[in-house]
Amino acid sequence: MTLADTAAELRRLHTDPELLQVVNVWDVVSARAVAALPGTRAIATASQxxxxxxxxxxxxxxPVDLMLDMAGRIARAVEVPVSADLEAGYGDPGETIRRAVGEGIVGANLEDELKPLDESVAAVAAAVAAAEAEGVPFALNARTDAFLRGRDRPRDVWVADAIERGRAYLDAGATCVFVPGDFGEDVVAELVSGIGERRVSLIGLPHIPAPARLGELGVARLSYGPYSQRVVLGALQDLASDLYAGGVLPAGLRPLN
Known part of the structure; x- marks a missing residue:
């Protein structure tokens, strides 16, 4: 497949009736471990x-060079589409996306940091234009921090802000709208109704409905951010504690590295 084909497949996965789940990775070995699973259709990096x-x-x-280098190493190490978390674009969203495409990345998260709407829309448009100039139908997951940075506001206010921003980002060429936050089914339904079916991306947190229910509600994508790494690091710390206490390595270790 060409890079453009891979990008088109990632965009298709966002509109597929089945919820797209992406388990976030941070280096080549974690990416290969996840990519080896039959349920993996795409991979996302976690910037944190x-x-x-x-x-x-x-x-x-x-440094942006380090972030892009690792994202590129991951993309070259697996055969599934890779979406990179590129924060707010490191000062130049268009150039960062252009460089990401050059590394084999076919999708990205781009944060708005709750900046003024016109600035945020311009950043999305610059990212989309940069990918189009490279001939790649990039899957831009435009993130709004309407909840994370505005959760002290009444629910109706931040939800309306997320919907307004989400619609504007879609109009600017984004594939879907990422609204990270820990909220229940009622809010998810409002976001999908306001932004559009298969246009909302969420992060798996304790109050977010289960994946099967999210699919029924019309959510496009579910990711897990830094939490997958935290699970791995917690398991490593637990192993070290067990070994220090006189334990031994568990039997049946899988040779994943």
Whole structure:
């Protein structure tokens, strides 16, 4: 498949009747482990997890070159489409997306950081135009922080803001709208009704409905952000504690590295 074919497949997966679940990875070995599973149709990176792997805090503190290099290594190591979490675009969303396409990335998250709507729409449009100039039907997952940065506002206010922003991002060429937050089915239904079926992307958190229900509600995509890495690191810490306490390695270890 060409890069354009791979990109088109990722966009198709967002509109497929079946919910697209992507388990976030942070390096080549984690990507290969997830890609080897028969249920994996696409992979997404987690910016916070990649930054942590290099010793940087979240929030565009990692050099963009390091982030793009790792995303490219992941894309070249697996045969499924890869979407990269590229935060807010590292100061130049269009150029960052152009470089990401050059690394084999066919989709990305792009945060609005709840900046003024016109600025955020311009960033989405620049990202979409950059990918189009490279001949790639890029799957842009335009993220709004309407909940994360505005959850002190009444529910109706931040939901309306998310819907307004989401519609504007779709009009600017985004594939779907990522609304991270820990909220229940009633809010999910409002977002889907306001933004559109198979146009809303969510993150798996305790109050988010189960994947099967999200599919019924018309959600396009479910990802897990830095939490997959936290599970792995927690398991590593537990293993180390067991070994320090006199334990032994468990039997039946899978040779995944």
């Amino acid at each position: 997890s990649i930054a942590a792997a290099f010793g940087y805090p979240d929030g565009e503190r990692i």
